[in-house]
Amino acid sequence: MTTEMPYAEVIGDPIAQSKSPLIHKFWLDRLDIEADYRACHVTLDALPGYIESRRDDPAWRGCNVTIPHKIAMLDLVADPGGVRDKIGAMNTVVRQDDGSLMGTNTDAAGFLAPIADYDWSGKHAVVIGAGGAARAVLFALKQAGIAETTILARNGLKASGLLMQSSMKGGVLPMDARLPGADLLINASPLGMMGQPALEVDLDPLPTDCLVYDLVYAPLETGLLKAAKKRDLAVIDGLDMLIGQAALAFELFFGATPPMEDDDELRKRLTA
Structure with a gap:
């Protein structure tokens, strides 16, 4: 899978309920960054294959990880920060320029x-x-x-x-x-x-x-x-944590700080 526009994703099973695409696309638009953020339905059985398919896609910046993959991800990507021992779950994967994948946790x-x-x-x-x-x-x-x-x-x-x-x-x-x-x-x-x-x-x-x-x-x-x-x-409510962890992931994916001064408008959109 290849695409010219940089993109990141949120993966999980189920995934339809995720508000992460709305959050990241809001920030991308505000910062005028030409990139995309998507939701991708990935079952537990399909998770290893999904990860392998993204290694060779230079446009893929990484993914947020939701239920039920946060523990399984520990065995699929590098863990330079010792997330396995410190927390025991990963919710963010970032692709490096050489195609290697690094996992971390922005939930905490x-x-x-x-x-x-x-x-x-x-x-x-x-x-x-x-x-x-x-x-x-x-x-x-x-x-x-x-x-x-x-x-x-x-x-x-x-x-x-x-x-x-x-x-x-x-x-x-x-x-x-x-x-x-x-x-x-x-x-x-x-x-x-x-x-x-x-x-x-x-x-x-x-x-x-x-x-x-x-x-x-x-x-x-x-x-x-x-x-x-x-x-x-x-x-x-859960939006506070969702926005907080997303902001940290956004910087890892797109190399820019989200415009947190627009949080009130973002929250209105998330609750519309």
């Missing part, structure tokens, strides 16, 4: 950006999910100074391994467990996403100053955020 920094001004030292966080997004979240929480993390997951063994890898104090509970009182609740699972089962969780145990952060952005106002607002809890 994107997740942390909207909560970076809070003082999290000594606080307790609850994370729902134990997949690729949760791995980036735990890495970021450790950097932020969170003292204890409780993971709610279907697979307790997988969640325990994730917690151990993060070197954080905490514990693991089943998905239907009663929430512990916490300072921060994060949904890092696909539950509540368009086309996925709803996230069923009782927020009553949370204190009034708990912050609820849902990484799902389609729909933007998830059932979790609606329930949190009914309790007058502070909330952060």
